[in-house]
Amino acid sequence: MRISQLSAESGVPIPTIKYYLREGLLPQGDQTAATRAEYDQSHLRRLRLIRALLEVGRLPVATIRNVIDAVEDERLSVHDMLGAAHYALSTPVEPHPDDEDWRAARELVDEMVADLGWGVHPLAPARDELTQTVVTLKRLGMPTSREDLLPYATAALDLVREQDITKIPFDGPRDVAVETLVICEVLYGKAFDVLRRLAQESESARILDAAPCPEGESQPPAPE
Amino acid sequence: MRISQLSAESGVPIPTIKYYLREGLLPQGDQTAATRAEYDQSHLRRLRLIRALLEVGRLPVATIRNVIDAVEDERLSVHDMLGAAHYALSTPVEPHPDDEDWRAARELVDEMVADLGWGVHPLAPARDELTQTVVTLKRLGMPTSREDLLPYATAALDLVREQDITKIPFDGPRDVAVETLVICEVLYGKAFDVLRRLAQESESARILDAAPCPEGESQPPAPE
DNA sequence: CCTCCTTGGATAGCCACACTACCTAATAAT
DNA sequence: ATTATTAGGTAGTGTGGCTATCCAAGGAGG
Numbered sequence: 001m002r003i004s005q006l007s008a009e010s011g012v013p014i015p016t017i018k019y020y021l022r023e024g025l026l027p028q029g030d031q032t033a034a035t036r037a038e039y040d041q042s043h044l045r046r047l048r049l050i051r052a053l054l055e056v057g058r059l060p061v062a063t064i065r066n067v068i069d070a071v072e073d074e075r076l077s078v079h080d081m082l083g084a085a086h087y088a089l090s091t092p093v094e095p096h097p098d099d100e101d102w103r104a105a106r107e108l109v110d111e112m113v114a115d116l117g118w119g120v121h122p123l124a125p126a127r128d129e130l131t132q133t134v135v136t137l138k139r140l141g142m143p144t145s146r147e148d149l150l151p152y153a154t155a156a157l158d159l160v161r162e163q164d165i166t167k168i169p170f171d172g173p174r175d176v177a178v179e180t181l182v183i184c185e186v187l188y189g190k191a192f193d194v195l196r197r198l199a200q201e202s203e204s205a206r207i208l209d210a211a212p213c214p215e216g217e218s219q220p221p222a223p224e
Numbered sequence: 225m226r227i228s229q230l231s232a233e234s235g236v237p238i239p240t241i242k243y244y245l246r247e248g249l250l251p252q253g254d255q256t257a258a259t260r261a262e263y264d265q266s267h268l269r270r271l272r273l274i275r276a277l278l279e280v281g282r283l284p285v286a287t288i289r290n291v292i293d294a295v296e297d298e299r300l301s302v303h304d305m306l307g308a309a310h311y312a313l314s315t316p317v318e319p320h321p322d323d324e325d326w327r328a329a330r331e332l333v334d335e336m337v338a339d340l341g342w343g344v345h346p347l348a349p350a351r352d353e354l355t356q357t358v359v360t361l362k363r364l365g366m367p368t369s370r371e372d373l374l375p376y377a378t379a380a381l382d383l384v385r386e387q388d389i390t391k392i393p394f395d396g397p398r399d400v401a402v403e404t405l406v407i408c409e410v411l412y413g414k415a416f417d418v419l420r421r422l423a424q425e426s427e428s429a430r431i432l433d434a435a436p437c438p439e440g441e442s443q444p445p446a447p448e
Numbered sequence: 449c450c451t452c453c454t455t456g457g458a459t460a461g462c463c464a465c466a467c468t469a470c471c472t473a474a475t476a477a478t
Numbered sequence: 479a480t481t482a483t484t485a486g487g488t489a490g491t492g493t494g495g496c497t498a499t500c501c502a503a504g505g506a507g508g
Contacts, residue, residue: 003455015497018456023495035455035503045365052360054495058282058315061495079432086425090418091282118426119433126425130418136276137411141269142391142404149415151387155379156419157427163375165427167366180366185424187361191373192420193413194314194354195380200409201310201350202342203381203389208303209343227484239468242486247466259474259484278466285466 001039003029010047017047024065025050027072049179057186063088071178078174083121085178089185090125093132105134112146116153164188225263227253234271241271248289249274251296273403281410287312295402302398307345309402313409314349317356329358336370340377388412 007014020026026046029037053059053067070076070084096102109130113120120127137144164184170177231238244250250270253261277283294300294308320326333354337344344351361368388408393400 013497014455016495018458019496022457029456031456033455033504035457036505037456048363052364056357056360079429082428082432083425086421090421113422118422119429120422120426124422124425126418126421130415130422133280133411133415133418136280137407137415139272140276140407140411142407142411144415148387149419151383152412152416153419153423155383156416157423159375159379160420160423160427163372164424165431168428170428170431181424181428183361183364183366185421187357187364187366188376189417189420191354191357191361191368192376192380193417194350194357195373195377196384196413196416197310197314197350197409198337198342198344198348198354199377199381199384200388200405201307201348202344203384204306204392204394204405205303205343207389207394208306237468238484240466243467246486253485255485257475257484259486260476261485 001043003037003039006039006043006047009044010051012047012051020047020050023061025061025068049183053182053186056190059089059186067178067182071175078170078177081174081178082181085182087125089182090129092125093128095128095131099135101135101138102131105138106131108134108144108146108149112149112153116157118157159192225267227261227263230263230267230271233268234275236271236275244271244274247285249285249292273407277406277410280414283313283410291402291406295399302394302401305398305402306405309406311349313406314353316349317352319352319355323359325359325362326355329362330355332358332368332370332373336373336377340381342381383416 001009003014003017006012007017010017012020017026021028026043029039029043031037050064053064054061066088067085070081070088073081073084076084095106097106106127109127113127134144134149167184168177168180225233227238227241230236231241234241236244241250245252250267253263253267255261274288277288278285290312291309294305294312297305297308300308319330321330330351333351337351358368358373391408392404
């Protein structure tokens with residue numbers, strides 16, 4: 001398959017594909033001559049993954065490249081490869097260990113993870129991310145205790161255990177395993193996020209409809 | 225409080241504050257003279273909210289303005305105001321009703337929402353967002369059925385019912401209600417997202433440690 | 449063999465976004 | 479009177495994700 005076909009089947013313009021090639025998101029095609037390269041289904045698949053992470057997951061290109069680099073680093077065990085993918089997926093946050101709020105929040109996070117018995121790397125960047133979120137909540141006047149966070153943690157664990165993790169083929173080829181993991185994290189993450197918004201709309205409507213506006217016809221969301 | 229104090233207390237540079245004022249994210253201060261305006265705690269509070277939505281929630285400035293416009297539109301009932309906030313928080317997605325995959329996915333979404341008995345507006349943009357996600361999952365070779373989605377939906381509803389919604393003061397002043405709702409959606413949403421990643425790391429480590437690498441010392445996430 | 453089209457490769461430009469710098473005139477504080 | 483600060487405005491900056499243009503090398507049809 002040549003680049004024009006790749007473009008036609010994926011819906012991604014040729015210059016954009018070239019850009020992804022330059023950026024290392026897409027592996028080079030099989031170059032048959034100076035001005036001819038052959039692409040295959042794996043490229044199409046990769047391209048679709050890239051677009052999904054960009055458009056649905058809103059991940060920056062640099063993040064996607066980090067994930068891909070981890071997949072293609074043959075020296076890594078599957079375990080470390082998945083770890084690298086997890087690391088790449090988290091938004092880096094610089095810690096403020098000298099800030100009192102930060103230290104308290106970090107302690108809360110670490111204690112909760114420990115109490116739950118989660119086997120998470122002590123330097124996992126997700127710990128910093130969660131810490132940052134807890135600090136921000138405090139600054140916004142909604143201080144968060146372990147009791148506030150625990151229901152979210154157990155719900156997350158349930159979903160991961162019973163849904164996400166069962167979908168990941170740990171014994172298959174390594175690239176498929178990471179790809180599935182990333183898809184689960186990003187796309188099912190998005191799905192959950194949207195479902196949460198839907199549930200919140202439904203619940204707040206339910207509560208307010210105890211005393212609704214006279215002719216309960218709420219105006220539809222005006223398009224812009 | 226003058227602008228310099230506002231800047232000092234929030235950590236936001238003065239030019240950025242001016243930018244937010246221009247963009248309508250921050251209400252004008254109480255202008256006491258041509259070159260003097262007074263700001264108060266509400267401005268500080270709003271400023272912190274803006275930064276939280278920008279930095280933790282990664283919401284675009286335009287989205288934040290939409291939320292704020294809804295709050296400040298006195299004509300809206302609390303119900304409609306919350307609806308507007310929900311609408312503003314969703315990423316717009318243009319529907320493709322002529323696409324076969326899209327129609328099937330949309331049907332799946334609508335049926336699921338109906339079966340759950342959720343009182344969601346039929347034109348709610350979140351329906352489109354979820355549809356888009358389901359379509360993308362299919363394109364990536366992970367077709368999604370209602371059974372796949374349901375556990376996420378019920379978990380979302382549980383969390384909203386027992387955590388988020390209980391935090392929202394529906395009977396208080398309207399701005400506080402929306403503000404709390406937005407904080408819940410964005411910040412607790414972020415917290416859940418991170419917790420999910422932590423849970424996933426923990427679970428995949430647990431599975432792979434059945435047959436780990438010889439000296440199970442996984443390398444820490446290399447800092448860049 | 450000649451012509452034309454596509455491709456790979458490279459450079460430079462574009463646009464949106466979130467700021468950031470600079471300027472001016474008015475004023476408050478000293 | 480002098481100095482510092484402010485509101486208000488315009489213009490510039492840096493980053494990110496493309497997009498446009500150019501060029502030379504093939505390959506395919508005639």
